[in-house]
Amino acid sequence: MIYMMHLCGVNCYLAAPDKFAAELRAAAKGEHLSTLAFSEKGSRSQFWAPVSKAAESGEAYSLSAQKSWVTSAGEADGIVASSGSSDGSGASVWLVRKDDPGLSISGGWESLGMRGNQSNPMTLENVALDAGRLIGEDGKGADIMLGRALPMFLVCQAAIAVGFGEAAFIAAQKHITGTGFQHTGTKLSDLPNQRARLAKMRIETDAARAHLSAALDKAESGAADATLLLLAAKACATEAAVRATDIAMRACGGAAFSKHLGLERVFRDARAAIVMAPTTDHLQEFIGRLLCGMDLFG
Numbered sequence: 001m002i003y004m005m006h007l008c009g010v011n012c013y014l015a016a017p018d019k020f021a022a023e024l025r026a027a028a029k030g031e032h033l034s035t036l037a038f039s040e041k042g043s044r045s046q047f048w049a050p051v052s053k054a055a056e057s058g059e060a061y062s063l064s065a066q067k068s069w070v071t072s073a074g075e076a077d078g079i080v081a082s083s084g085s086s087d088g089s090g091a092s093v094w095l096v097r098k099d100d101p102g103l104s105i106s107g108g109w110e111s112l113g114m115r116g117n118q119s120n121p122m123t124l125e126n127v128a129l130d131a132g133r134l135i136g137e138d139g140k141g142a143d144i145m146l147g148r149a150l151p152m153f154l155v156c157q158a159a160i161a162v163g164f165g166e167a168a169f170i171a172a173q174k175h176i177t178g179t180g181f182q183h184t185g186t187k188l189s190d191l192p193n194q195r196a197r198l199a200k201m202r203i204e205t206d207a208a209r210a211h212l213s214a215a216l217d218k219a220e221s222g223a224a225d226a227t228l229l230l231l232a233a234k235a236c237a238t239e240a241a242v243r244a245t246d247i248a249m250r251a252c253g254g255a256a257f258s259k260h261l262g263l264e265r266v267f268r269d270a271r272a273a274i275v276m277a278p279t280t281d282h283l284q285e286f287i288g289r290l291l292c293g294m295d296l297f298g
Contacts, residue, residue: 001117002033004156005071008149009034009080012093015136015144020095023078035076036153037096037122038145038277041066045277047082048145048297054094054129054138056086061134063094063127069277073120074098074105080149081124082141091141095133102127113268150278151219151227154234157273158212161237164270165205168241168248171261173198175252188251197251201244208240228290235283238273245270 010027013020013034026032042051052065063083070079079096086092096103102125109118136144176194180187188194215229245267249256256263274280286296 001114001160002035002072004153004160005035006033006076007156008036008152009076009078011148011152012036012080012135012144013078013095015148019132020135023095026077032078033072033076034078034080035070035072036149037065037067037070037079037081038149039067039069040082041068041121044068045275045279045282047277048091048142050082050084050091052082052124053084053088054086054092059131061086061094061129061131063096063124063129065124067122067124069119070105070122071117071119073118073122075118079103079122080135080144082145085139085141087139090139091145092138093135093141093144094129095135096124096127096129100127100129112271113265114272151230154230154278155212155216155219157276158208158215158233158237161234161241161270161273162205162209162212164241164266165201165208165237165244167266168245168263168270169198169201169205171263171266172201172248172251172256175255175261179255194251197247201247201251204240204244204247208237211236227296228287231278231283231286231290234273234278235280235287238270239280241266241270242274 010024013023017024023032027034038047039045040050040052043049050065054061054063063081065081065083067081077098079098081094081096083092083094104123105120106123107120109120111117176188176198212233215233218226218229245263248263249267252261252263255261278286289296
């Protein structure tokens with residue numbers, strides 16, 4: 001997750017590679033960690049609608065915002081933060097640095113899963129920024145959030161989910177084929193329902209991988225329906241991972257509930273993406289709007 005957010009943040013710098021050349025060079029050397037700060041307390045998982053605002057004063061700006069779920073908060077060197085534009089016409093995106101006066105981190109990461117995430121609320125209080133920190137154009141931040149960060153985020157999240165499904169399958173397959181009943185001399189794999197569970201996990205994971213591959217092909221070719229498949233890729237893969245890890249827990253029983261198979265971790269972590277913006281509910285709404293010929297955001 002940390003590396004995924006870093007990639008998304010760096011991709012945003014590419015909107016103005018000359019302006020952010022120093023950050024790009026440092027990132028390439030492994031000396032700069034970036035992250036995204038789009039979600040806000042006021043608009044929750046609807047990250048595309050920041051309620052904060054960057055106030056303009058001459059050639060400078062003052063940014064105040066209550067950000068939530070900032071991955072690597074306090075660790076990331078660069079924070080790609082969104083806000084309402086200075087004139088209220090849309091959103092803007094900024095590069096905030098971790099040592100900027102007015103930036104503070106609160107809370108601590110205690111979660112069901114993703115326990116290495118370090119995702120915490122972030123407060124920006126009158127953080128002074130000059131025009132050189134503006135990524136893209138003032139009021140055109142949606143182009144950065146939705147055009148650059150979102151596609152990469154969807155692809156990375158889908159790939160992670162496919163990995164969860166694969167990890168669950170491998171652990172379950174090893175357990176089912178290698179464990180048995182001493183009193184009967186049979187293995188778990190001799191039970192038809194256990195073989196069916198493995199088959200279901202394999203189908204779920206392979207289907208999600210195939211959808212992701214198709215979405216990447218569409219994106220690379222610039223196909224008209226690329227956005228549709230990219231949105232569906234996260235929804236497809238994350239829900240498939242949840243189903244696959246649930247099947248694995250049932251197939252491996254008490255052994256899965258303990259930690260020695262590693263299944264309890266992927267079972268927990270796979271569920272994070274369901275509520276990670278854009279949530280599965282949001283994605284289904286977006287896909288439905290596109291299928292009905294409507295604007296993505298109504």
